[in-house]
Amino acid sequence: MPATDRQPKYNRILLKLSGEALMGDGDFGIDPKVLDRMALEIGQLVGIGVQVGLVIGGGNLFRGAALQEAGMDRVTGDHMGMLATVMNALAMRDALERSNINTRVMSAIPMSGVVEHYDRRRAIRYLSGGDVVIFSAGTGNPFFTTDSAACLRGIESEADVVLKATKVDGIYDSDPVKNPGAVKFDELSYDEVLDRKLGVMDLTAICLVRDHQMPVRVFNMNKPGALLNVVVGGNEGTLVTP
Numbered sequence: 001m002p003a004t005d006r007q008p009k010y011n012r013i014l015l016k017l018s019g020e021a022l023m024g025d026g027d028f029g030i031d032p033k034v035l036d037r038m039a040l041e042i043g044q045l046v047g048i049g050v051q052v053g054l055v056i057g058g059g060n061l062f063r064g065a066a067l068q069e070a071g072m073d074r075v076t077g078d079h080m081g082m083l084a085t086v087m088n089a090l091a092m093r094d095a096l097e098r099s100n101i102n103t104r105v106m107s108a109i110p111m112s113g114v115v116e117h118y119d120r121r122r123a124i125r126y127l128s129g130g131d132v133v134i135f136s137a138g139t140g141n142p143f144f145t146t147d148s149a150a151c152l153r154g155i156e157s158e159a160d161v162v163l164k165a166t167k168v169d170g171i172y173d174s175d176p177v178k179n180p181g182a183v184k185f186d187e188l189s190y191d192e193v194l195d196r197k198l199g200v201m202d203l204t205a206i207c208l209v210r211d212h213q214m215p216v217r218v219f220n221m222n223k224p225g226a227l228l229n230v231v232v233g234g235n236e237g238t239l240v241t242p
């Protein structure tokens, strides 16, 4: 049976896309072709009735830590990183709306006239009404990451799962980009990720999902159809649970 005919396993998801995923084959910025492909894949989820909250990173534009290494004040760099996530959110909304998917962008940093300020109850109303909601500007605070923002918004919006879409196809016993012999896990507990210091997500984010028992699945966004397969219960990537 085609995946689009299958019943979704989740009613509401929080999908985290890394900013780097938007670069495509480039090494900075946003590739419109990638946006369109992602809009198509997200549209398939909306089409089978799944409510989608989105958090997009900013690493394709600015990262506070990298700016600090180049000599900039860290907090200023983090502010630039958070603003970068708003730019990515606007680009993604544009692609989703061109695909006729109603989309709202909310920002943790007030930005009157550009995007709505984050409001949890309003976000839940939008999600319940079938709109895609993009949560931008991370947590609104420096020294955090968009992985933590994704876990936070996932818990707050009562999502059934946090899906981390990235460029590797799951969690390995060491970084598979640096170690070609790394071995992939199908399932892990929060404590195993913390004890083994598995670097696929920052530890703040893992502590947050552990404390609130929010399941997380890490999978490869570059694999066509993987997102839909995850949502209909397929065994993609690595699942982190209690």
Ligand SMILES: Nc1ncnc2c1ncn2[C@@H]1O[C@H](COP(=O)(O)OP(=O)(O)O)[C@@H](O)[C@H]1O
Pocket: 018, 020, 057, 059, 165, 166, 167, 168, 170, 171, 172, 173, 174, 175, 176, 177, 178, 198, 199, 200, 201
């Ligand atoms: N144990 C691990 N398992 C999987 N990926 C890991 C692990 N340790 C480090 N990584 C790295 O984490 C990255 C995924 O995190 P992501 O947030 O998408 O990227 P980035 O941190 O570059 O923004 C992968 O590209 C991979 O290189």
Ligand SMILES: O=c1ccn([C@@H]2O[C@H](COP(=O)(O)OP(=O)(O)O)[C@@H](O)[C@H]2O)c(=O)[nH]1
Pocket: 017, 018, 019, 020, 056, 057, 058, 059, 060, 062, 063, 064, 065, 077, 078, 079, 080, 081, 082, 084, 085, 137, 138, 139, 140, 141, 142, 143, 144, 145, 146, 147, 149
């Ligand atoms: O709550 C947050 C989320 C993000 N950031 C900044 O925004 C940048 C971009 O986010 P991230 O690195 O998580 O993006 P990704 O790696 O997912 O592309 C980070 O490096 C931080 O500088 C921040 O300061 N607070």
